[in-house]
Amino acid sequence: xxxxxxxxxxxxxxxxxxxxxxxxxxxxxxxxxxxxxxxxxxxxxxxxxxxxxxxxxxxxxxxxxxxxxxxxxxxxxxxxxxxxxxxxxxxxxxxxxxxxxxxxxxxxxxxxxxx
Amino acid sequence: xxxxxxxxxxxxxxxxxxxxxxxxxxxxxxxxxxxxxxxxxxxxxxxxxxxxxxxxxxxxxxxxxxxxxxxxxxxxxxxxxxxxxxxxxxxxxxxxxxxxxxxxxxxxxx
Numbered sequence: 001x002x003x004x005x006x007x008x009x010x011x012x013x014x015x016x017x018x019x020x021x022x023x024x025x026x027x028x029x030x031x032x033x034x035x036x037x038x039x040x041x042x043x044x045x046x047x048x049x050x051x052x053x054x055x056x057x058x059x060x061x062x063x064x065x066x067x068x069x070x071x072x073x074x075x076x077x078x079x080x081x082x083x084x085x086x087x088x089x090x091x092x093x094x095x096x097x098x099x100x101x102x103x104x105x106x107x108x109x110x111x112x113x114x115x
Numbered sequence: 116x117x118x119x120x121x122x123x124x125x126x127x128x129x130x131x132x133x134x135x136x137x138x139x140x141x142x143x144x145x146x147x148x149x150x151x152x153x154x155x156x157x158x159x160x161x162x163x164x165x166x167x168x169x170x171x172x173x174x175x176x177x178x179x180x181x182x183x184x185x186x187x188x189x190x191x192x193x194x195x196x197x198x199x200x201x202x203x204x205x206x207x208x209x210x211x212x213x214x215x216x217x218x219x220x221x222x223x224x225x
Contacts, residue, residue, distance in 0.1 A: 004158075031211055042202065042215030043159065050211060058212070090158050100208045103149065106158030 001026050004107035006091050012113045013081040021076040021110050023091030031094045031101060032074040034058075034066065036087040037109075043090060049074055081114045088112070119203045124220040127197075133190040135219050137203030140184040146207050148179060150188045152199040153218070159202065162188065193223045 007022045025032065030051045035043040035058075045058030049068040063085060065077040074093075078085060088111050092104040120138040127133040139148065149164040163170055163177045165186070170177045176189040190197055202218040 033211075035215075040217075042217050043213075044215070045212055048211055088156070092158070094211075101211055103161040103164065104159075104213060105161070109156070109158055 003027065004091055004093055004105050006089075006107040006110050008110060009108070010111045012115065013078075015081060015083065015114060017081050018077070018079050019081070019112075021078070021089055021091075021112075023074045023076065023107060024072050025074075025091075025093040025105070026072065027093060027095070027105065028071060029093035029095045029105075030071065031096065031104075032068065033092040033094075033104065034064070034074070034076045035090045035092065036060065036085075037090060038087050046076065046089075078112075083114050086112060086114045119205055119216055121201075121203050121216065121219045123217070124222070126222050126224060127190075127193045129195060129223050129225050130192055133193040133197065133221060133223070135188040135190075135201050135203075135221060136185065137188070138185045139203070139205045142183050142205050143207075146205050148177065148183075148186045149204045149206060149213070150175070150177065151202045151204065151213075151215075152197075153202070154196075154199040159215075162201075193221075195223050195225065197221065198223045 004025045033048040034046040037043045044060045047066040049055045088109045090109050091107040094104045095102050150162040151159040153159045165177045179186045200218040
C-alpha cells in the first residue's frame with residue numbers, strides 16, 4: 001500500500017490565484033481530513049469527510065473548499081489565494097470499527113507559499 | 116475533547132529511556148489518550164493510544180495514572196531518529212477529530 005499520497009510536494013502561488021491540492025489513500029478508509037500547519041504550531045483541521053459525498057468544516061475552513069466523490073480521493077481547493085494561506089498542508093485518513101474511529105494516517109504534506 | 120498540557124521541550128541521551136509527560140485533568144470517562152509524533156517536516160505518525168490500562172507496542176509504552184488525569188509516553192531506548200515533536204491528544208472514541216497542541220520537542224543527544 002502507498003498509504004496517503006499528496007501532490008504536489010511544493011507550490012508557489014501568486015495572490016489571487018487558485019489551485020487544488022490532491023490527496024489519495026489506498027487503504028479503503030472512510031474518513032479523510034485536511035490540516036494546515038503554520039511554523040512552530042500544531043496542526044489545525046480545515047475540513048473532514050466521513051464518507052463519499054459527505055464533508056464538514058473543521059476549525060479553519062475559510063478560504064477553502066473540498067469535495068469527496070470517491071472513497072479514495074479528497075481534494076482541497078484554494079480559491080483566491082492569500083498570503084495567510086502560506087502553510088504546510090497535511091491530508092490524513094482513518095478507518096472505523098462500529099462507531100469507533102481509529103488512528104489517523106498522514107500524508108507527507110504539501111508546502112504552499114503565497115506571494 | 117479534553118485539553119492537554121505538555122512540556123515545551125525535553126532532552127534525552129541516546130540509549131536511555133525517554134519519558135514524556137502529559138496532563139489531561141479534565142478527561143472524561145469515554146475519552147482516550149493518543150500519542151503522535153512529527154519528525155521534522157513530515158506528516159504526524161501514530162504511536163500508541165489507551166483508555167485506562169497501560170499499553171505497549173513495538174514503538175513505545177503508555178502509562179496512564181489510575182485517576183486518568185495524566186499519562187507518560189515511554190520510549191525505552193531512545194535513538195537519534197526519535198528526535199521529534201510528540202503530541203499528546205485526548206479524544207472520544209467516536210470523535211472524528213484530533214486537536215493538536217504544540218506538543219513536546221524531544222531532542223535525543225548522542
